[in-house]
Amino acid sequence: xxxxxxxxxxxxxxxxxxxxxxNEVMADGGTQVEAALKACQEGMDIVGKRFEAQEYFxxxxxxxxxxxxxxxxxxxxxxAAKRGDQVSSKMILCTVEGDLHDIGKNIVKSIxxxxxxxxxxxxxxxxADVIVKTAKEQGIKIIALSGxxxxxxxxxxxxxxxxAAAGMRDxxxxxxxxxxxxxxxxxxxxxxxxxxxxxxxAQICRKWASGE
Amino acid sequence: xxxxxxxQERAQNRHDVFNNRIPKRVPIxxxxxxxxxxxxxxxxxxxxxxxxxxxxxxxxxxxxLIPSDxxxxxxxxxxxxxxxxxxxxxxxxxxxxxxxxxxxxxxEPDEYDEFIEDPYAFIVDKCIPRLYKxxxxxxxPGRFVFALAEEQHMRRLVSMKxxxxxxxxxxxxxxxxxxxxxxxxxxMDWIADQLRSFDGICLDVRKRRDKLIAALEACYPxxxxxxxxxxxxxxDREAMTSFQLHMPSYLRVKDFAEVWFPTWKRQLEDYAAxxxxxxxxMEHNWSEPLLDYMNELPAGTYLTFEAxxxxxMKEKLGKRHVLGGGFPLANLITCTKQQIIDKTKEWxxxxxxxxxxxxxxxxxxxxxxxxxxxxxxxxxETVLTYGVYSNAGEPTGEVFRKEDYKHSNPxxxxxxxxxxxEQFRExxxxxxxxxKPIFESAEKAMLALMFGMSC
Numbered sequence: 308x309x310x311x312x313x314x315x316x317x318x319x320x321x322x323x324x325x326x327x328x329x330n331e332v333m334a335d336g337g338t339q340v341e342a343a344l345k346a347c348q349e350g351m352d353i354v355g356k357r358f359e360a361q362e363y364f365x366x367x368x369x370x371x372x373x374x375x376x377x378x379x380x381x382x383x384x385x386x387a388a389k390r391g392d393q394v395s396s397k398m399i400l401c402t403v404e405g406d407l408h409d410i411g412k413n414i415v416k417s418i419x420x421x422x423x424x425x426x427x428x429x430x431x432x433x434x435a436d437v438i439v440k441t442a443k444e445q446g447i448k449i450i451a452l453s454g455x456x457x458x459x460x461x462x463x464x465x466x467x468x469x470x471a472a473a474g475m476r477d478x479x480x481x482x483x484x485x486x487x488x489x490x491x492x493x494x495x496x497x498x499x500x501x502x503x504x505x506x507x508x509a510q511i512c513r514k515w516a517s518g519e
Numbered sequence: 520x521x522x523x524x525x526x527q528e529r530a531q532n533r534h535d536v537f538n539n540r541i542p543k544r545v546p547i548x549x550x551x552x553x554x555x556x557x558x559x560x561x562x563x564x565x566x567x568x569x570x571x572x573x574x575x576x577x578x579x580x581x582x583x584l585i586p587s588d589x590x591x592x593x594x595x596x597x598x599x600x601x602x603x604x605x606x607x608x609x610x611x612x613x614x615x616x617x618x619x620x621x622x623x624x625x626x627e628p629d630e631y632d633e634f635i636e637d638p639y640a641f642i643v644d645k646c647i648p649r650l651y652k653x654x655x656x657x658x659x660p661g662r663f664v665f666a667l668a669e670e671q672h673m674r675r676l677v678s679m680k681x682x683x684x685x686x687x688x689x690x691x692x693x694x695x696x697x698x699x700x701x702x703x704x705x706x707m708d709w710i711a712d713q714l715r716s717f718d719g720i721c722l723d724v725r726k727r728r729d730k731l732i733a734a735l736e737a738c739y740p741x742x743x744x745x746x747x748x749x750x751x752x753x754x755d756r757e758a759m760t761s762f763q764l765h766m767p768s769y770l771r772v773k774d775f776a777e778v779w780f781p782t783w784k785r786q787l788e789d790y791a792a793x794x795x796x797x798x799x800x801m802e803h804n805w806s807e808p809l810l811d812y813m814n815e816l817p818a819g820t821y822l823t824f825e826a827x828x829x830x831x832m833k834e835k836l837g838k839r840h841v842l843g844g845g846f847p848l849a850n851l852i853t854c855t856k857q858q859i860i861d862k863t864k865e866w867x868x869x870x871x872x873x874x875x876x877x878x879x880x881x882x883x884x885x886x887x888x889x890x891x892x893x894x895x896x897x898x899x900e901t902v903l904t905y906g907v908y909s910n911a912g913e914p915t916g917e918v919f920r921k922e923d924y925k926h927s928n929p930x931x932x933x934x935x936x937x938x939x940x941e942q943f944r945e946x947x948x949x950x951x952x953x954x955k956p957i958f959e960s961a962e963k964a965m966l967a968l969m970f971g972m973s974c
Contacts, residue, residue: 320725361806365769366721373722405615405886410622410717431621432613457848458617461888486803487882491853 308332308339310346317350318357320367322374325350329381337385344386344423347378351421355506365414368505372417379421396516398449399442401429403462408455411485415451415505422509424516435462435469442470442479449515451508452498454485460492467497480515484508525693529588533695533877536841537757537796537819541874541913545867545906547899548843548879549585550593551890554617556581558887564616568598571681578684582692584892586899590685590694593883600677604670606652606659609713617885624716625649625973628723631730634714638738639934639966642973646714650972698758700795703746704974705783706735708765713973720766724774735782740932743786745970748795756919759798759821760790768803780812785927791817792926796919800844801825810835819919825881829869839917842870843877848884851894859894863901871906874915878902938962 308331316325325347332343354371357363363371379386400419402412409431419426429441442450450470452463463483470476483498484505493501502508520528528543535542551559553574557567560577567573571594578592585591597618602610609623625646626634634641652658653666689696704712710731711720723731746760762783767775787797798821805813805827813822813836823844824832832842846866850859870876884890940958944950950958 322726364771366724366766366774367771369718369721370725373718405613405617407611407613407619407621413718432615434614456617456619456885457882457889458615458886460849460852461886487849489849492849495853 308342310339310342313343313346314350314353317347317371317374317378318353320354320370320374322370322377325374325378326381329378333381333385337382337388340382340385340389343382347375347382348421348423351375351418351509352506355418355504355509358506359504368414369410372414375421376417396423396449396512397425397427397445397447398451398512398516399427399429399438399447400451400453401433401438402431402453402455403459403466404432404434405462406454406456406459407431408485409453411455411505412453415453415484415508418505418509419451419512422513424509424512435466438466439469439473439475443473443475448479449512450479450481451512452481452483454483454487457487459485460487460496463498464496471497482508482511522691522693526695529693530695532588534757535911536875536877537821539819539875539914539916539918541908541910541915543911544908545871545902546588546877547586547902547906548589548877549587549591549895549899550589550883551581551585551591552593552883552885553595555884555887555890556592559892565599565612568595568600568618569677571677572684575684578688579691582688585896586903588694589697590688590692592685592688594681594685598674598677600673601670604653604673605666607650608652609650615886620713622716622718623650623713624719626710626714626719628715628719628727631727631734635730635733635737637934637936638734638741639932639969640936642969643936646973647969650713698755699749700758700798701746701749701760702971702974703742703760703762703786705762705764705766705779706738706742706786707731707779707782708763709738709742709974710734711766717765717769721769724770724778728778732778735778739782739785740929741934741966741970743789743929744932745967746786746790746797748790748793751793751795754794756794756796756819759796762797762799764799764801767801767809768805772806772808775809776812784812784815787816787820788924789926789929791919791924792921794921796820798823801827807831807835814839816840817919817924818917823879829866833869833872837870837873837875841875841877841916843879845870845881846878846898848880848882848889851884851891851898852889854894856894856897860897860901863898864905867902867906871908874908878906937966 313328316328329343332339354363358368400412400416402409416426416428452466454463467481470479481498482500482502483493483496484502488501500511502511532542532546536546553567553571554564556574556577557564560574562573582591597610599612599618610618610620612618648655654663656663659666711717715723748754766779770779790797796819801822801824803826818839819841821841822836829845836842850862854862940955943958
């Protein structure tokens with residue numbers, strides 16, 4: 308199989324083509340599933356770059372997220388068989404306390420999962436103490452906080468401060484994203500990184516997971 | 520300056536901005552919603568929703584402190600008084616007591632044909648019951664009969680007190696009454712917001728494009744009617760039909776141009792042909808190609824913006840339209856006092872020249888934590904003193920002329936759920952002619968109510 312075709316189908320948002328190709332991969336039980344996954348991830352990287360270059364827009368990311376989720380669903384049985392007991396990097400993702408929005412969070416989630424993360428989605432309106440408790444109990448070191456409303460900034464700051472109060476600040480990495488987030492806000496909140504492009508979020512989290 | 524003189528100055532300034540004249544100074548529109556005032560007053564937001572007059576003293580104090588040309592206290596858009604008695608899924612309260620609208624869907628992807636056949640009937644029969652569980656016999660047996668009447672009763676009680684408080688504040692601090700027009704939605708934004716949801720419409724624009732375009736055409740007569748000036752044909756161009764523009768910056772330019780824009784442009788041109796003016800909030804960051812399309816809109820449209828760079832807004836749209844918004848609210852919490860004074864002056868240097876500009880923030884704060892009060896006062900005081908024009912009274916901007924616009928004569932709005940007086944009288948032949956205005960006013964009010972509940 309020419310995996311360039313799959314990569315390009317994902318990158319060009321050709322959903323039917325992408326599903327046809329991943330179904331082809333699974334025809335023999337998915338012996339080449341890792342190569343298929345890599346092609347999908349490379350396709351999503353291209354989507355991210357096109358979003359950054361303003362060729363693609365948020366609506367395209369949503370479409371890409373759906374294509375990727377469906378493709379992963381088709382490949383899942385073979386992936387699970389290949390990975391066996393191999394542990395994926397686990398991370399927390401949520402919308403912070405006071406904010407009920409989840410569109411951006413869900414886009415990022417599908418991209419993070421496609422990247423190979425096991426994403427523990429805590430949902431929306433999540434208080435700081437719940438995030439800290441979950442991270443502590445499950446030994447999770449990467450935290451991604453999302454928010455759309457201006458009040459999310461205060462909640463993000465409270466979350467960062469809560470990790471500090473728990474003596475965990477130096478052992479976790481926190482990334483923030485969403486409409487009100489800027490570099491100034493990141494500094495104000497005390498997060499380690501910020502991103503508005505979901506691919507950037509995935510890249511930063513990948514670096515952290517590999518110890519960079 | 521005494522209160523009456525202040526009121527007149529404010530009204531005149533605003534009038535000049537909207538009538539192609541340089542005003543004496545830049546008008547300041549700074550408003551703090553009920554949730555922020557509640558935080559300031561240290562009153563539980565939850566209690567304030569049900570009795571905004573708990574905030575009267577705090578609202579007065581803020582009006583005194585913050586030099587705005589509009590009442591600093593602003594009623595809340597979403598309230599549990601309305602949503603909770605109706606068991607709404609589209610307006611919910613967060614754990615911190617703030618009402619929001621989560622991403623909601625009440626129209627399935629395979630329901631486009633039904634919507635196209637009769638959009639209003641689809642809203643009444645399918646969307647409203649899906650959005651408001653208290654209005655369904657299945658989920659609210661017995662009580663569904665009076666749920667809406669009960670909600671309207673509660674809302675009236677709260678609103679009466681709040682309006683009385685606002686009128687008192689207006690009188691005390693010299694704020695001119697806000698001229699109210701109709702509230703409407705761009706057809707595609709309306710279908711997006713709660714019917715198909717944000718992610719639903721993003722997929723529809725690619726996968727069900729023809730159906731979506733047909734749906735926009737089908738609902739046009741209804742939305743046209745809803746957005747008409749409340750006192751038409753007596754049109755006051757300062758009482759504008761308002762729109763919140765949600766989808767454009769999230770779409771490809773091609774999808775904006777082919778799908779989103781055409782019905783809205785038609786709507787604005789139809790209103791312009793009647794002498795009306797519209798206002799629109801341009802959510803998020805609009806790219807240059809999108810801004811070029813906005814110059815096709817009728818002259819004098821009032822555009823408030825969020826994240827689009829101010830130089831680009833002013834350069835592209837400042838001559839043809841009235842601009843507002845854009846000044847980053849986040850500056851209040853990230854800047855020192857001197858920094859924010861400097862930033863305000865830099866901002867005014869860009870936005871002021873040529874008039875047709877009203878100062879306001881890019882977004883509305885939602886909690887007191889979004890606002891550093893000292894900085895907010897500094898911003899307003901800077902606009903007050905630095906935003907003075909040396910050429911007040913000079914003509915400016917493109918002049919609006921009704922004759923420049925051709926009305927498209929959309930089909931009359933009809934629906935199996937919208938009864939005409941003639942249909943009513945067919946059922947009740949003894950109904951006299953003098954019942955007609957009352958009956959028609961009620962049908963129109965229900966149309967506006969159902970529409971508002973689906974936005």
